[in-house]
Amino acid sequence: MKKSKITLAFLAIIITTSFFGCDNKAKSTETTAVVKExxxxxxxxxxxxxxxxxxxxxxxxxxxxxxxxxxxxxxxxxxxxxxxxxxxxxxxxxxxxxxxxxxxxxxxxxxxxxxxxxxxxxxxxxxxxxxxxxxxxxxxxxxxxxxxxxxxxxxxxxxxxxxxxxxxKLVGEEKQGEEYAKYCKSVIDKANDISKNLKDNEKKSVYFALGKEGLNTNASGSFQAQAIEVAGGKNVAQVEVASSGGGTQISFEQLSLWQPDVIIVDTDDLYNKIISEPVWQDLEAVKNKQVYKIPNKPYSFMGSPPSINRIIGVQWLGNLLYPDKYKIDINKEVKDFCSKFYHIDLTDEQIAEILK
Incomplete structure (x- = not known):
């Protein structure tokens, strides 16, 4: 009887040890799984x-x-x-x-x-x-x-x-990220090649008109004006960079001294103001019909906000400034860009609406 009790106690110890051993293994596996996540x-x-x-x-x-x-x-x-x-x-x-x-x-x-x-x-x-x-x-x-x-x-x-x-790499879609990266790099590399081969007197000067009166601008060196320089233009606004995307305020007298070759504007109202009001007519860009409304669908091509649309913006502006250098079909480029980045197959009517 005594021997039987000893045997039973021994078995209980083995079972208990096995139980807690399994439990520890389970906890260890669980901890490892959390680390791997x-x-x-x-x-x-x-x-x-x-x-x-x-x-x-x-x-x-x-x-x-x-x-x-x-x-x-x-x-x-x-x-x-x-x-x-x-x-x-x-x-x-x-x-x-x-x-x-x-x-x-x-x-x-x-x-x-x-x-x-x-x-x-x-x-x-x-x-x-x-x-x-x-x-x-x-x-x-x-x-x-x-x-x-x-x-x-x-x-x-x-x-x-x-x-x-x-x-x-962040979201686990490296191949797709590489495809987007390749497209962006090809656009920037082409723009840089064109820009560096332009003589200084060949580069067209650009004024980026903002605000209700058109007398705010994104200065040279600002985050919002990067597309101008990349496209090969000279930003006439060599002034202090504003702390926000609203731009730096200037005077009309200053703008008259700059006499930009091209004016780009961010709204329909401002575009209509510049091409119609008498005070603007003394500017060479207005006289020569070199005032352009920046496409803004689905977002601005230039920088409001300064996002991926600037990649198509470089092509749009570069083609306006130097069509003989860029030699692109901007309608096709817009279609391809929106297909790749916005996952939408644009109709010809939608492309026309974007570029009008």
Missing amino acids: TRIFTDSSGREVTIPTDIKAIAPSGPLAQIVLYTACPDKLGGLATDFSEDSKKYFDEKYWNLPKFGQFYGKNANLNMEALLKAAPDIIVDIGEAKKNVAEDMDKLQEQLGIPVIFVEANLANMDKTYNMLG
């Missing part, structure tokens, strides 16, 4: 951020990020920074119209809705654009406030290829 991603500011391996929902930090993310991975958009305008809705699938709205982190209209972001619970938040002085600190602060990984991806006109390569 995340990875370290180094963003454009040099921050090493722990992000999910499989990213399914992304929140844009502002309009620029929204546009670029829509082109690169539309089905991963977990919300919008801002509503699509009524004019632009026709270029986007209806399923994206009513996504949650988060507002924007940067800019004069900064209104990021923390509550909406927390409710949507995206896998990551992505900021895309100019590398501001304190961008790393800003991203860290936002990440700490929300408990959601925040990634910064730099996007200048000249390096949009790097932007798309990084986005491809």
Whole structure:
């Protein structure tokens, strides 16, 4: 009887040990699985951020990020920074119209809705654009406030290829990212080749008219005016760069001294004002009918916001300034661009509407 009790006790120890051993293995496997579900991603500011391996929902930090993310991975958009305008809705699938709205982190209209972001619970938040002085600190602060990984991806006109390569790696679609990068690089390389072979006296001067009166402008060196220089133009506004996209204010006397070869404007009202009001008629660009309305569908070709549309904007402006150098069919280029980046097959009527 005593021997039997000892045997039973021994068996109980073995069973208990086995049970807890299995439990520990299960916990170990579970822990390993959690580790495998995340990875370290180094963003454009040099921050090493722990992000999910499989990213399914992304929140844009502002309009620029929204546009670029829509082109690169539309089905991963977990919300919008801002509503699509009524004019632009026709270029986007209806399923994206009513996504949650988060507002924007940067800019004069900064209104990021923390509550909406927390409710949507995206896998990551992505900021895309100019590398501001304190961008790393800003991203860290936002990440700490929300408990959601925040990634910064730099996007200048000249390096949009790097932007798309990084986005491809971020969302696990490297091949597609490389295709977008190749397209952007080919456009910029062609523009740079044309520009560097122009003599200084061959380069046309350009004034970018903004505001109700047309006397605000995006100065040379500003983020919003990059497309002018890349396309081979000379930005006449060698003035202080404004702190916002609203541009630097100038006087009409200053504009008269500059006498630009070409004037580009961002609204129909301003275009009509410049070509019709007497005060503008003394400018050579107006006399020579060299005033052009910048296409703005689905977004501005020049920089409002300064996003991927500037890639087609370089081709549009370059073709206006130097048609014998660019030698492109701008209608075809617009069709190809919108097919690739906005996932839409434009009709001839839609192309005409964009370019009118």
